[in-house]
Amino acid sequence: MSAAPKILILNPISARQKALILAAAPQAEIVTSDLKHAAEHIHDTEILAAWGFNNIQPFYAQAKNLKWIHALTAGVEFLLFPETQQSPVLISNSKGIHGIPMAEHVLGMMLSFTRRLNLLHKQQQQHLWQRPPIEELQEINGKTLAVLGLGAIGREIAKKAKLMDMRVIAAKREMTQEPFVDHLYRPEQLLEMLAEADFVVVALPLTDATTGLLGRDAFAAMKPSAYFINVSRGAVVQEDALLAALQAGQLAGAGLDVFMEEPLPADSPFWDLPNVIITPHLSAISPVYLDRAIKLFSDNLASYLSGAPLLTPIDKTRGY
Secondary structure: OOOOEEEEOOOOHHHHHHHHHHHHHHOHHHHHHEEEHHOOOOOOOEEEEOOOOOOOOHHHHOOEEEEEEEEEOOOOHHOOHHHHOOOEEEEEEEOOOOOEEEEEEEHHHHHHHOOHHHHHHHHHHOOOOOOHHHHHHHOOOOOOOHHHHHHHOHHHHHHHHHOOOOOEEOOOOOOOOOOOEEEEEEEHHHHHHHHOOOEEEEEOOOOOOOOOOHHHHHHHHOOOOOOEEEEHHHHHHOHHHHHHHHHOOOEEEEEOOOOOOOOOOOOHHHHHOOOOEEEEEEEOOOOOOOHHHHHHHHHHHHHHHHHOOOOOOOOOOOOO
């Protein structure tokens, strides 16, 4: 590693954000670009900061000096391909910075369903003053939330849910002490866990193991009164199975921030389901997102230059 590395960032940054990077690496050369022009700068770049959805594969062969790729996102799908996985290039991500806005987004969806806010908004547009039946006005207090994916985002969702006096259950490979989780299930107990839940929230990374994880069996295991919320990646879910479950009344509703195809096509049947809330992949978006991402990158940069392990490394085999 060089004391004066060239850092290529595939996003504009503010003077304040640049100062954060220079505080960690005063001699660094910092270049910003968009993906379209990245190939013009990559040949002597040592450190690349990109978005996990940036397809860097077309120009990766030119990156002869590249030693570390940092994702400004938690997901790294487009940064992992045979050439990066088989090389010594380090990969890290921005896990830990998404939890606050995503947890608030999930809470907003749950409250919209229990207090019927999504339907009441439609009534407002019609100038219609009409209360839903009393049995439809529920509380999340005391309800059971199942969290799939107990990383930084899942833990923040669990924390916020406990503050609302919910019971929280989760699935995890390793049985660890989780202060905001009432009960942990192993992955092979997925259907058993889903059967208990009033709300199921997906916060899983997209990997070979999670692609298509939730299909017909998963939705059949859930209560007809349960709500399904996905803020991870669309490909974790078998969408035809989810659509069928919603249309058949096997689920009470779904809050969907992500889809297999984005933007969601205008003719998708999901748009017209009255028990579905659709948001355009924005659950992690916040005015302070890039500030948090650059701060984490700078902290990782300090570790990198000192020869210490990166703070948020990616296992290139597992994909997270």
